[in-house]
Amino acid sequence: MADRRHGHPAHETSTEIRHENRDRKDLSGTIFTHVAFLDVDMTEAHSVGAVFDSCTFGIMRMREADLTGARFEGATLRRVDLSGAWLHHAQMSDCDLRGSDISAVDPMNVELNGALIDVDQAVVVATALGIDVRPE
Numbered sequence: 001m002a003d004r005r006h007g008h009p010a011h012e013t014s015t016e017i018r019h020e021n022r023d024r025k026d027l028s029g030t031i032f033t034h035v036a037f038l039d040v041d042m043t044e045a046h047s048v049g050a051v052f053d054s055c056t057f058g059i060m061r062m063r064e065a066d067l068t069g070a071r072f073e074g075a076t077l078r079r080v081d082l083s084g085a086w087l088h089h090a091q092m093s094d095c096d097l098r099g100s101d102i103s104a105v106d107p108m109n110v111e112l113n114g115a116l117i118d119v120d121q122a123v124v125v126a127t128a129l130g131i132d133v134r135p136e
Helices: 118-128
Strands: 015-018 031-033 035-038 052-053 056-061 071-073 074-079
Touching: none
Parallel strands: 015 035, 031 052, 035 056, 052 071, 056 074
Antiparallel strands: none
16 A cells, blocks of 8 residues: 555555455444455445544445444545545544545545545545635
Protein backbone atom coordinates (compact mmCIF):
# COMPACT_ATOMS: atom_id res chain seq x y z
CA MET A 1 0.00 0.00 0.00
CA ALA A 2 1.09 3.58 -0.58
CA ASP A 3 2.51 5.74 2.16
CA ARG A 4 0.16 7.84 4.25
CA ARG A 5 0.60 11.41 5.39
CA HIS A 6 4.16 12.49 6.29
CA GLY A 7 5.58 9.31 4.73
CA HIS A 8 4.03 6.95 7.28
CA PRO A 9 3.19 3.59 5.72
CA ALA A 10 -0.30 2.11 5.90
CA HIS A 11 -0.95 0.08 9.04
CA GLU A 12 0.40 -3.45 9.21
CA THR A 13 -2.40 -5.96 8.89
CA SER A 14 -2.70 -9.32 10.60
CA THR A 15 -5.59 -10.72 8.55
CA GLU A 16 -6.37 -10.51 4.85
CA ILE A 17 -9.75 -10.83 3.18
CA ARG A 18 -9.26 -11.10 -0.56
CA HIS A 19 -11.58 -11.62 -3.55
CA GLU A 20 -14.73 -12.15 -1.49
CA ASN A 21 -18.32 -11.23 -2.19
CA ARG A 22 -19.92 -9.77 0.93
CA ASP A 23 -22.64 -8.08 -1.10
CA ARG A 24 -25.75 -7.48 1.02
CA LYS A 25 -24.18 -9.13 4.10
CA ASP A 26 -25.07 -7.87 7.57
CA LEU A 27 -21.84 -6.81 9.27
CA SER A 28 -23.56 -4.49 11.77
CA GLY A 29 -21.63 -4.05 15.00
CA THR A 30 -18.71 -6.19 13.78
CA ILE A 31 -15.24 -5.06 14.85
CA PHE A 32 -12.38 -5.52 12.40
CA THR A 33 -8.84 -4.76 13.61
CA HIS A 34 -5.77 -4.65 11.35
CA VAL A 35 -7.59 -6.37 8.48
CA ALA A 36 -6.66 -5.88 4.82
CA PHE A 37 -9.71 -5.95 2.55
CA LEU A 38 -8.50 -6.43 -1.04
CA ASP A 39 -10.83 -6.67 -4.02
CA VAL A 40 -13.88 -7.31 -1.83
CA ASP A 41 -17.44 -6.53 -2.92
CA MET A 42 -19.48 -5.05 -0.06
CA THR A 43 -22.09 -3.45 -2.33
CA GLU A 44 -25.29 -2.90 -0.36
CA ALA A 45 -23.77 -4.49 2.75
CA HIS A 46 -25.42 -3.50 6.03
CA SER A 47 -22.60 -2.37 8.34
CA VAL A 48 -24.32 -0.06 10.81
CA GLY A 49 -21.97 0.71 13.68
CA ALA A 50 -19.19 -1.53 12.36
CA VAL A 51 -15.64 -0.66 13.44
CA PHE A 52 -12.70 -0.86 11.04
CA ASP A 53 -9.70 -0.15 13.31
CA SER A 54 -6.42 0.39 11.44
CA CYS A 55 -7.75 -1.53 8.44
CA THR A 56 -6.58 -1.24 4.84
CA PHE A 57 -9.03 -1.27 1.94
CA GLY A 58 -7.93 -1.59 -1.69
CA ILE A 59 -10.00 -1.87 -4.85
CA MET A 60 -13.25 -2.20 -2.91
CA ARG A 61 -16.86 -1.85 -3.92
CA MET A 62 -19.00 -0.40 -1.12
CA ARG A 63 -21.61 1.17 -3.40
CA GLU A 64 -24.90 1.80 -1.63
CA ALA A 65 -23.66 0.09 1.55
CA ASP A 66 -25.28 1.23 4.79
CA LEU A 67 -22.30 2.43 6.83
CA THR A 68 -24.34 4.56 9.23
CA GLY A 69 -22.28 5.19 12.34
CA ALA A 70 -19.39 3.05 11.06
CA ARG A 71 -15.96 3.95 12.45
CA PHE A 72 -12.97 3.79 10.13
CA GLU A 73 -10.37 4.54 12.80
CA GLY A 74 -7.10 5.50 11.08
CA ALA A 75 -7.96 3.30 8.11
CA THR A 76 -6.50 3.46 4.62
CA LEU A 77 -9.19 3.41 1.91
CA ARG A 78 -7.52 3.50 -1.52
CA ARG A 79 -9.56 3.06 -4.70
CA VAL A 80 -12.75 2.35 -2.74
CA ASP A 81 -16.09 3.01 -4.44
CA LEU A 82 -18.33 4.59 -1.81
CA SER A 83 -20.77 6.04 -4.35
CA GLY A 84 -24.30 6.01 -3.00
CA ALA A 85 -23.16 4.65 0.39
CA TRP A 86 -25.06 5.72 3.50
CA LEU A 87 -22.42 7.31 5.74
CA HIS A 88 -24.57 9.28 8.21
CA HIS A 89 -22.53 9.87 11.40
CA ALA A 90 -19.65 7.75 10.09
CA GLN A 91 -16.22 8.51 11.53
CA MET A 92 -13.39 8.76 8.98
CA SER A 93 -10.93 10.87 10.96
CA ASP A 94 -7.26 10.37 10.17
CA CYS A 95 -8.12 8.11 7.22
CA ASP A 96 -6.27 8.09 3.92
CA LEU A 97 -9.08 8.37 1.38
CA ARG A 98 -7.03 9.30 -1.69
CA GLY A 99 -8.28 7.82 -4.94
CA SER A 100 -11.62 6.72 -3.49
CA ASP A 101 -15.05 7.84 -4.68
CA ILE A 102 -16.28 9.99 -1.79
CA SER A 103 -19.17 11.60 -3.67
CA ALA A 104 -21.62 10.21 -1.08
CA VAL A 105 -19.71 11.76 1.84
CA ASP A 106 -21.61 14.64 3.45
CA PRO A 107 -18.94 16.58 5.35
CA MET A 108 -21.65 17.92 7.67
CA ASN A 109 -22.54 14.37 8.79
CA VAL A 110 -19.25 12.49 8.48
CA GLU A 111 -16.28 13.13 10.76
CA LEU A 112 -13.30 13.87 8.48
CA ASN A 113 -10.91 15.62 10.87
CA GLY A 114 -7.34 14.87 9.80
CA ALA A 115 -8.39 12.80 6.77
CA LEU A 116 -6.04 12.75 3.80
CA ILE A 117 -7.72 13.46 0.44
CA ASP A 118 -6.52 14.37 -3.04
CA VAL A 119 -7.23 17.59 -4.96
CA ASP A 120 -10.22 16.19 -6.87
CA GLN A 121 -11.76 14.99 -3.61
CA ALA A 122 -11.21 18.44 -2.08
CA VAL A 123 -13.43 19.86 -4.82
CA VAL A 124 -16.10 17.23 -4.04
CA VAL A 125 -16.00 18.12 -0.31
CA ALA A 126 -16.04 21.88 -0.98
CA THR A 127 -18.99 21.51 -3.34
CA ALA A 128 -20.86 19.41 -0.75
CA LEU A 129 -20.33 22.27 1.70
CA GLY A 130 -21.99 24.65 -0.76
CA ILE A 131 -18.76 26.33 -1.83
CA ASP A 132 -18.64 27.49 -5.45
CA VAL A 133 -15.35 26.16 -6.84
CA ARG A 134 -14.11 27.74 -10.09
CA PRO A 135 -10.85 28.11 -11.94
CA GLU A 136 -9.31 31.60 -11.81
